[in-house]
Amino acid sequence: MNRKSIQPILRFSLAIGLVALISACATQAPAPTENRSLAEQVRAPAAEERSGLQVYPLRNPAVTELTEAALAAEQAGDLDQATLLLERALRIQPRDPELLQHMAEIRLERGEWEQAESFAGRSFDVGPRVGEICQRNWRTMALARERLSRYDEAADARERLQACQIEPPTRL
């Protein structure tokens, strides 16, 4: 009985915790842009501009555990391990936009531009298409396309990025 009533709260707080964790790594280290890793370049501005409508799906605690471990591996510079952990999480939730975007950012870090673009695109397709995650999607695609010298498409992506910012509906 008790467990049932606690679980949704737990899940929600885990989801909040994860968001806090991701934003923390952005706000705590205000490194100059050129020194930031590519993944941080994608995440940081999106977290800073988090004013519009935000949509965060509730996370499965198993996925949360794997994502946090992937984030820790990433920060320790072990991108192989981070990839492996995210793949495990994706086997549990193959259509989770947050996971797909995280994978896109790891691929960006590894210099796998095409894969970064693909994963970000897939994240956008299955994602909320607004808010922070949408910005990270298009920022990743823009960066990847620039590296692939597809400048026109990169400019498109920058334009799409602006459309992610939707003001939250005013509630009465």
Add this chain to the structure above:
Amino acid sequence: MDVIRLAPETIRTRRALDGWNEPRIIPLAHPPDRGAGTLLCVLRRLLFHSLLFLLGLGLGLLGPWVWWLDREAGRRFADRQWTQDSRVYARPLELYAGQALDLADLVVELEHIGLRSGDPTRPGRFARSARRVELHAPAFPFPDQPQAAQRVRVDFEGDRVQGLSDAAGRSLSLVRLPPAELGELLPTGSDERSLVRLADFPPLLVTGIQAVEDRQFRHHHGVDPRGLLRAAWANLRRGGVVQGGSTITQQLVKNLFLSPERSLVRKFNEAVMAISLERRFSKGEILEAYLNEVYLGQDGAQAIHGFGRASEYYFGLPVQSLAPEQIALLVGMVRGASWYHPVRNPERAMTRRNQVLAQFRDTGLISPTEHDRLRERGLELSRSDQRRQRPNAAFLELVARQLRQDYHDEDLRGTGLKIFTTLSPSAQRAAERGLADALRRHERQPGELQGAVILVEPSSGEVRALVGDRQAERRGFNRALDARRSIGSVIKPFVYLQALAQPERYSLVTPLMDAPIEVPIEGDEPWRPSNYDGTSHGEVALMDALAHSYNQATVGLGMELGLPGLFRLLEQLGVDPGPARHPSAFLGALSLTPLQVAQLYQPLAAEGYSTPLRSITQVVDAEGREIGRYPMRLRPIREDGALALLDFALRHAVTDGTARSLPALLHDDPGVRGKTGTTNDRRDAWFVGYTRDWLGVVWTGRDDNAPAGVTGAATALPVWAEVFNALPSRQLNRQWPESLEWFWIDWPTARLANEQCPNARAIPFIAGSNPTELSDCFEPASTSRRRRGRNR
């Protein structure tokens, strides 16, 4: 056997050694005779001198011989490279709360891992009740992180995991079970080993083997004169060989370097080499080699060497998880693996085990109370005969082929690779059973039909199950990989995809003409395709032509688009269809394997992201270092809008078209999409169906390609349904691409309607491709003329 053959020079040296004995014996046998003549005297002197010469030669050779033995022992021990089979593992099952998983399926998975019913306080056992499974998973060295043995309680609610907790009742969010072993890839033939590091052996085994085989092991220098004397004394008293007196080092030398013959010379060589090993290597290195080398029985033609393999063979457990009495049994078998064989001679094995337990007690390794308790336990063997039948042979073949793209055979054979694959044992079982059961029900004569099934997780492209024969354990022709068969109407979605990728010309409601058609063929009679039911259906909506699989409408559409475009599309999707020749290819007159068909449909099921089908995720070497990684790769298909329309049409085929018998066969239809295929004279029957979680391809037909009386809907589709019903499925939740817009259509005309029209249907269109003509039932006053939405 790892007996190293002695080189020819060794044999020569041996003869010289034998010669060394002669001078001592022969002079005694022929005492000098003083009364002989001069000739005799000369002869005698000659003989004496030559004997003296031989003696000198013998003595002179002994030194080099010992030196050579010493050097060889050191060199061979350092260079020894044991061949180890490359092992293949299934995907490890990850358990988490909320997971779609049956209790029965979990039990299947546990049994594949090697767990069996019993007291879950002991590793390798599980206990099940109505809604709970308590299990004790053995340790497993995952390459990313070695995992200790753990006790887990899994609570179920219906066909879902409700929660996980550890032995203390603490809730767990994620549990990764050890992977099931699928068998060996390219078995090496004679030997079976799994090397274990000394630190990874259970302490009782390491101390126990010394207590039983060589109590002075820590102190001696390779040979143990006191032990030898004690053994000799015991043998003398009892009038026969009752004790060996060989040290662990001597036994190792014997097993590694020498032939099994018993002779003084061998004994001498053994002692020299044992002392040599002790001089050059640590006790730890010697003991580790011994524990991995010692002979512990036969598995058919294969010798079982080492405690690691023996533990897996006799108990189905990694050596780390052995209980004390199991350790005692194996330690006892060292003295004679076939004499004390626990299966063939269980009573003898039991007596020997209890002797060993008593020795453990006498040396203080176990307490007297523990000894009394352990003696009472049965042998509890868990040999699975599965290994000999080579299950999963079809899937392993796919693994071997994908590995050969990156490695040479000699790198794969005997190097002890660990290959982590994507196979799901429970899905594999569902596929095997589904095919066997459904074929039996749907064939004209028993045993007439054959079939193949492939199950894929669409978004990652991971192959979860592969069946290449209705008798899955049979090795031989692998139809899933090698049967190139005509694919029939299974090709049609790709003809229509070509059309839908041109939204300015085609949409789902574009009228097509299903009427007799004549296609001129250069140098041949014109081709006149007919429909399956022999009638033409006149003007039909594009989506209906596909769903009902009308041939004439499809050929008409194909001719507008051209054959090269279709072949380019197939290539783009990762399948080489061969050269394009005859327009009958629009109706599937081209031969592909079931695996290729799965590759074609993968991007459809994965919402427009193509990925190569893969069976391997990771390869690590014998030391656990990663040497190969096969990460998930995505490639967006440019025509994602067209793919989404096609997806919608393939749902229509299941609800209203040729696959409409499917929903009634399913326990639960989460929105399956599918396409049937039947070839000329009913030789081949295909069904391809998918949800977000599973893509399944089924082929059935006769091996001799004779008419088999099969059809996609009547033969292949029931197999698919049977398989799918046994799989855990989740809800379908399609996210439509941004480029789609939805309109009410006065179905099946190409006219706009509104919600109130009796035939109104919501149909997706790529933006701008919708019809503009209004239906008669359209009421302009209506509020919602147009419906936009993404989620449906």
